[in-house]
Amino acid sequence: MAKTLTISIMEPPYESANSTTSLRIIDAALRKGINVNVFAYEGAVSLTIKDQQPHPNPVHETSVEEEKHPTTKDFVAGLFELAKENGVKLDWLNCGLCVDERGAGNWIEGPRRGGPPQLHEWVQASDATLVIPTK
Amino acid sequence: MNLAAQGDKVTLFLVQNGALASRKDAKGNPLGTVLKGKVEVLVDSFSLKERGIQDAERHPSVKPADIDALVDHIMAKETKVLWH
Numbered sequence: 001m002a003k004t005l006t007i008s009i010m011e012p013p014y015e016s017a018n019s020t021t022s023l024r025i026i027d028a029a030l031r032k033g034i035n036v037n038v039f040a041y042e043g044a045v046s047l048t049i050k051d052q053q054p055h056p057n058p059v060h061e062t063s064v065e066e067e068k069h070p071t072t073k074d075f076v077a078g079l080f081e082l083a084k085e086n087g088v089k090l091d092w093l094n095c096g097l098c099v100d101e102r103g104a105g106n107w108i109e110g111p112r113r114g115g116p117p118q119l120h121e122w123v124q125a126s127d128a129t130l131v132i133p134t135k
Numbered sequence: 136m137n138l139a140a141q142g143d144k145v146t147l148f149l150v151q152n153g154a155l156a157s158r159k160d161a162k163g164n165p166l167g168t169v170l171k172g173k174v175e176v177l178v179d180s181f182s183l184k185e186r187g188i189q190d191a192e193r194h195p196s197v198k199p200a201d202i203d204a205l206v207d208h209i210m211a212k213e214t215k216v217l218w219h
Contacts, residue, residue, distance in 0.1 A: 003210055029206050132218050
Protein backbone atom coordinates (compact mmCIF):
# COMPACT_ATOMS: atom_id res chain seq x y z
CA MET A 1 0.00 0.00 0.00
CA ALA A 2 1.36 3.40 -1.00
CA LYS A 3 2.41 5.76 1.73
CA THR A 4 0.90 9.22 2.05
CA LEU A 5 2.63 12.52 2.71
CA THR A 6 0.70 15.61 3.74
CA ILE A 7 2.44 18.90 3.13
CA SER A 8 1.13 22.26 4.22
CA ILE A 9 2.41 25.37 2.44
CA MET A 10 1.64 29.07 2.76
CA GLU A 11 4.23 30.92 0.66
CA PRO A 12 2.81 33.02 -2.22
CA PRO A 13 4.27 32.44 -5.69
CA TYR A 14 7.49 34.20 -6.74
CA GLU A 15 8.36 35.37 -3.22
CA SER A 16 10.83 32.89 -1.76
CA ALA A 17 12.68 29.63 -2.32
CA ASN A 18 10.13 27.91 -0.09
CA SER A 19 7.77 27.55 -3.07
CA THR A 20 10.44 25.92 -5.20
CA THR A 21 11.49 23.59 -2.41
CA SER A 22 7.87 22.63 -1.70
CA LEU A 23 7.28 21.76 -5.34
CA ARG A 24 10.54 19.80 -5.50
CA ILE A 25 9.54 17.75 -2.43
CA ILE A 26 6.10 17.03 -3.90
CA ASP A 27 7.69 16.05 -7.23
CA ALA A 28 10.18 13.70 -5.55
CA ALA A 29 7.49 12.08 -3.43
CA LEU A 30 5.22 11.44 -6.42
CA ARG A 31 8.15 9.92 -8.35
CA LYS A 32 8.71 7.56 -5.41
CA GLY A 33 5.09 6.35 -5.61
CA ILE A 34 3.95 8.29 -2.56
CA ASN A 35 0.46 9.81 -2.47
CA VAL A 36 0.66 13.50 -1.65
CA ASN A 37 -1.87 15.80 -0.01
CA VAL A 38 -1.18 19.51 -0.32
CA PHE A 39 -2.92 22.01 1.91
CA ALA A 40 -2.28 25.46 0.44
CA TYR A 41 -3.25 28.35 2.66
CA GLU A 42 -2.65 32.09 2.90
CA GLY A 43 -0.60 33.24 -0.11
CA ALA A 44 -0.03 29.71 -1.40
CA VAL A 45 -3.58 29.61 -2.78
CA SER A 46 -2.25 31.83 -5.58
CA LEU A 47 0.16 29.15 -6.80
CA THR A 48 -2.60 27.60 -8.89
CA ILE A 49 -4.26 30.72 -10.35
CA LYS A 50 -5.15 29.99 -13.95
CA ASP A 51 -4.63 33.59 -15.11
CA GLN A 52 -0.87 33.57 -14.46
CA GLN A 53 1.02 34.59 -17.57
CA PRO A 54 4.69 34.28 -18.48
CA HIS A 55 6.36 37.57 -19.35
CA PRO A 56 9.24 38.93 -21.43
CA ASN A 57 12.37 40.23 -19.70
CA PRO A 58 13.13 43.86 -20.62
CA VAL A 59 16.53 43.68 -18.88
CA HIS A 60 17.61 40.73 -21.00
CA GLU A 61 15.69 42.08 -24.00
CA THR A 62 14.03 38.71 -24.41
CA SER A 63 10.54 37.96 -25.66
CA VAL A 64 8.02 35.78 -23.84
CA GLU A 65 9.08 32.85 -26.00
CA GLU A 66 12.80 33.44 -25.47
CA GLU A 67 12.48 34.01 -21.73
CA LYS A 68 10.39 30.86 -21.11
CA HIS A 69 9.42 32.28 -17.73
CA PRO A 70 7.97 29.43 -15.68
CA THR A 71 4.71 29.92 -13.83
CA THR A 72 3.77 28.08 -10.65
CA LYS A 73 0.41 27.09 -12.14
CA ASP A 74 2.27 25.22 -14.88
CA PHE A 75 4.52 23.53 -12.33
CA VAL A 76 1.49 22.39 -10.34
CA ALA A 77 -0.30 21.24 -13.49
CA GLY A 78 2.82 19.19 -14.25
CA LEU A 79 2.64 17.60 -10.81
CA PHE A 80 -0.94 16.50 -11.44
CA GLU A 81 0.19 14.95 -14.74
CA LEU A 82 3.09 13.24 -12.98
CA ALA A 83 0.77 11.76 -10.37
CA LYS A 84 -1.47 10.38 -13.11
CA GLU A 85 1.50 8.87 -14.97
CA ASN A 86 2.84 7.26 -11.78
CA GLY A 87 -0.55 5.95 -10.62
CA VAL A 88 -0.48 7.87 -7.37
CA LYS A 89 -2.79 10.50 -5.96
CA LEU A 90 -2.12 14.20 -5.67
CA ASP A 91 -4.87 15.90 -3.70
CA TRP A 92 -4.51 19.68 -3.54
CA LEU A 93 -6.75 21.78 -1.30
CA ASN A 94 -6.80 25.55 -1.47
CA CYS A 95 -8.01 27.10 1.79
CA GLY A 96 -11.43 28.54 0.95
CA LEU A 97 -11.26 31.57 3.24
CA CYS A 98 -7.80 32.44 1.93
CA VAL A 99 -9.09 32.19 -1.62
CA ASP A 100 -12.06 34.44 -0.93
CA GLU A 101 -9.90 37.07 0.79
CA ARG A 102 -7.69 37.27 -2.27
CA GLY A 103 -10.27 36.78 -4.99
CA ALA A 104 -8.04 33.95 -6.12
CA GLY A 105 -10.62 31.38 -7.13
CA ASN A 106 -9.89 30.84 -10.83
CA TRP A 107 -7.65 27.76 -10.72
CA ILE A 108 -6.18 25.30 -13.10
CA GLU A 109 -7.79 21.86 -13.19
CA GLY A 110 -6.96 19.72 -10.16
CA PRO A 111 -7.08 21.73 -6.92
CA ARG A 112 -10.25 21.87 -4.86
CA ARG A 113 -11.60 24.04 -2.09
CA GLY A 114 -11.14 22.99 1.52
CA GLY A 115 -10.29 24.04 5.03
CA PRO A 116 -8.66 23.08 8.33
CA PRO A 117 -11.04 20.15 9.04
CA GLN A 118 -9.74 18.36 5.92
CA LEU A 119 -6.17 19.16 6.90
CA HIS A 120 -6.81 17.61 10.32
CA GLU A 121 -8.20 14.46 8.68
CA TRP A 122 -5.19 14.26 6.38
CA VAL A 123 -2.72 14.64 9.22
CA GLN A 124 -4.46 11.85 11.15
CA ALA A 125 -4.41 9.50 8.16
CA SER A 126 -0.97 10.27 6.68
CA ASP A 127 2.35 8.54 7.25
CA ALA A 128 4.09 11.90 7.57
CA THR A 129 3.25 15.59 7.67
CA LEU A 130 5.49 18.48 6.74
CA VAL A 131 4.57 22.09 7.46
CA ILE A 132 6.49 24.77 5.55
CA PRO A 133 5.49 28.15 6.99
CA THR A 134 6.55 31.64 6.03
CA LYS A 135 8.91 33.50 8.33
CA MET B 136 21.64 18.30 19.86
CA ASN B 137 19.73 17.49 23.04
CA LEU B 138 17.77 14.83 21.17
CA ALA B 139 20.97 13.31 19.79
CA ALA B 140 22.54 13.39 23.26
CA GLN B 141 19.67 11.35 24.67
CA GLY B 142 20.11 8.73 21.96
CA ASP B 143 17.66 9.79 19.28
CA LYS B 144 18.82 9.75 15.67
CA VAL B 145 18.84 13.33 14.37
CA THR B 146 19.43 14.50 10.81
CA LEU B 147 19.84 18.16 9.88
CA PHE B 148 19.07 18.75 6.20
CA LEU B 149 20.37 22.09 4.94
CA VAL B 150 18.37 23.56 2.07
CA GLN B 151 18.04 26.95 0.33
CA ASN B 152 20.21 29.52 2.16
CA GLY B 153 20.81 26.90 4.83
CA ALA B 154 23.32 25.46 2.37
CA LEU B 155 25.61 28.41 3.15
CA ALA B 156 26.17 26.87 6.58
CA SER B 157 27.78 23.82 4.98
CA ARG B 158 30.93 25.86 4.23
CA LYS B 159 33.76 24.88 6.55
CA ASP B 160 35.14 28.43 6.72
CA ALA B 161 31.87 30.25 7.42
CA LYS B 162 32.43 32.61 10.36
CA GLY B 163 30.58 31.94 13.59
CA ASN B 164 29.18 28.73 12.15
CA PRO B 165 27.90 26.38 14.86
CA LEU B 166 28.09 23.47 12.45
CA GLY B 167 31.21 22.02 14.07
CA THR B 168 29.43 21.81 17.42
CA VAL B 169 26.42 20.18 15.79
CA LEU B 170 28.62 17.59 14.09
CA LYS B 171 30.39 16.78 17.36
CA GLY B 172 26.94 16.12 18.82
CA LYS B 173 26.46 13.11 16.52
CA VAL B 174 23.92 14.84 14.30
CA GLU B 175 23.99 13.71 10.67
CA VAL B 176 24.15 16.79 8.43
CA LEU B 177 23.10 16.65 4.79
CA VAL B 178 23.01 19.51 2.32
CA ASP B 179 20.79 19.83 -0.74
CA SER B 180 22.87 19.46 -3.93
CA PHE B 181 20.55 21.79 -5.84
CA SER B 182 20.98 24.54 -3.22
CA LEU B 183 24.77 24.10 -3.39
CA LYS B 184 24.74 24.50 -7.18
CA GLU B 185 22.48 27.55 -7.05
CA ARG B 186 24.92 29.25 -4.68
CA GLY B 187 28.10 28.14 -6.43
CA ILE B 188 29.41 26.34 -3.36
CA GLN B 189 32.21 24.03 -4.44
CA ASP B 190 33.07 20.63 -2.95
CA ALA B 191 36.33 22.00 -1.54
CA GLU B 192 34.45 24.70 0.40
CA ARG B 193 32.12 22.22 2.10
CA HIS B 194 32.79 20.83 5.56
CA PRO B 195 33.99 17.26 4.95
CA SER B 196 31.43 15.78 7.34
CA VAL B 197 28.51 17.38 5.53
CA LYS B 198 27.25 15.10 2.77
CA PRO B 199 25.54 16.41 -0.37
CA ALA B 200 22.14 14.81 -0.97
CA ASP B 201 19.28 15.08 -3.42
CA ILE B 202 15.79 16.08 -2.40
CA ASP B 203 14.95 12.36 -2.73
CA ALA B 204 16.98 11.76 0.41
CA LEU B 205 14.96 14.36 2.26
CA VAL B 206 11.72 12.64 1.22
CA ASP B 207 13.13 9.29 2.42
CA HIS B 208 13.91 10.82 5.80
CA ILE B 209 10.48 12.46 6.04
CA MET B 210 8.72 9.19 5.28
CA ALA B 211 10.86 7.02 7.58
CA LYS B 212 8.97 5.33 10.41
CA GLU B 213 8.91 6.99 13.81
CA THR B 214 10.25 10.25 12.41
CA LYS B 215 9.29 13.76 13.40
CA VAL B 216 10.05 16.36 10.76
CA LEU B 217 10.50 20.01 11.66
CA TRP B 218 11.02 22.84 9.17
CA HIS B 219 12.99 25.74 10.54
